[in-house]
């Protein structure tokens with residue numbers, strides 16, 4: 001049993017290529033070795049990268065023949081081993097079932113107006129006529145939305161948590177900390193004083209909130225939020241989630257990076273494609289969301305915030321025409337699937353129309369992953385992005401600070417625009433103003 005071929009570079013060099021410039025590295029490997037190839041990366045072992053939709057489907061539909069393997073080594077220390085993302089079956093599905101109600105259709109609709117309100121307040125703080133970075137502004141919005149959805153707290157009680165989360169996000173996004181990780185592996189990060197100082201206060205606050213809900217009268221009139229839902233949830237045998245479970249689940253929900261970087265990219269691409277921007281704005285102002293929906297799908301295609309998902313084979317399995325042994329790490333590569341010219345002609349072009357002409361395919365459009373581990377907040381995130389873009393486009397006119405496109409820059413937890421989405425906002429004519 002042999003793995004598909006891959007670059008013969010020594011492991012430390014492959015680790016460097018992977019941590020510094022993973023996307024061009026993946027593209028070069030596919031050009032050289034084809035749709036299935038093996039990367040050998042120091043600290044993380046051998047990964048079989050897959051980009052043929054048939055192989056991706058084989059992994060996503062393999063059920064309990066595949067288990068967890070962590071793609072981003074930052075994830076495990078941050079989320080914690082009892083997070084739904086890192087649990088193995090059958091525990092994973094039980095936990096997923098407990099969490100799904102928080103993100104079902106009714107919950108998404110109930111929060112839609114809150115999302116727009118948070119965006120309106122944020123846009124109201126933007127400077128007019130001078131450059132500013134959009135990505136951190138988008139982080140403010142998505143963090144506020146998730147805080148309100150998960151904790152449902154009054155403004156004053158949110159303040160402490162908001163500040164602690166900001167410090168943690170800044171620490172995780174610092175390039176120096178990424179270098180530490182690349183050099184010494186994930187264990188070094190969790191042991192570092194800086195990490196403990198950033199994460200400790202978030203954990204304390206999250207658990208304090210969970211304890212408050214546990215002590216509260218279950219019949220009181222407070223509106224339900226995700227913390228109380230998790231605190232009062234019971235497995236089929238009647239047992240509740242432990243404190244460790246609660247900590248890991250709440251931190252998992254709060255650590256949302258993908259939505260804000262996708263929003264930053266949506267604006268980066270829209271502002272470099274004025275005809276797409278104008279059509280989006282016109283349709284949004286006319287109250288039609290179909291094109292906006294295609295814009296979001298195209299942004300997630302071209303700039304998927306999670307470029308690979310990884311799984312460990314629990315039993316030998318034939319994938320990409322080879323019998324792979326149990327224990328092999330297989331990695332459906334979202335980035336490469338989304339850039340295959342056979343599915344997406346002119347794959348580098350930002351052309352939302354492609355999703356009006358043909359709906360996205362289950363195994364060819366996979367920004368939220370697939371199978372039993374598909375993102376359980378996908379409808380929530382899509383609604384949030386729609387509400388935010390709609391609100392921004394109907395409140396201000398954005399211009400790019402420089403015409404030149406922004407490059408993809410890897411930060412610790414996402415892939416963000418290299419100038420962090422540098423834009424200038426101008427007021428729009430009163431006749432154009434419509435409340436989104």
Ligand code: HEM
Nearest residue numbers: 084085253256258259306309367368369373375376377381
């Ligand atoms: C544009 C926004 C988002 C993208 C592109 C995205 C992407 C993903 C992907 C690719 C996975 C699968 C990981 C894997 O297979 O290993 C995932 C899982 C997950 N996501 Fe998201 N996500 C987004 C927003 C969110 C938000 C806002 C939340 C919650 C507040 C969230 C919560 C989760 C959870 C809990 C899982 C684990 C599901 C499971 O294992 O059953 N995501 N997400």
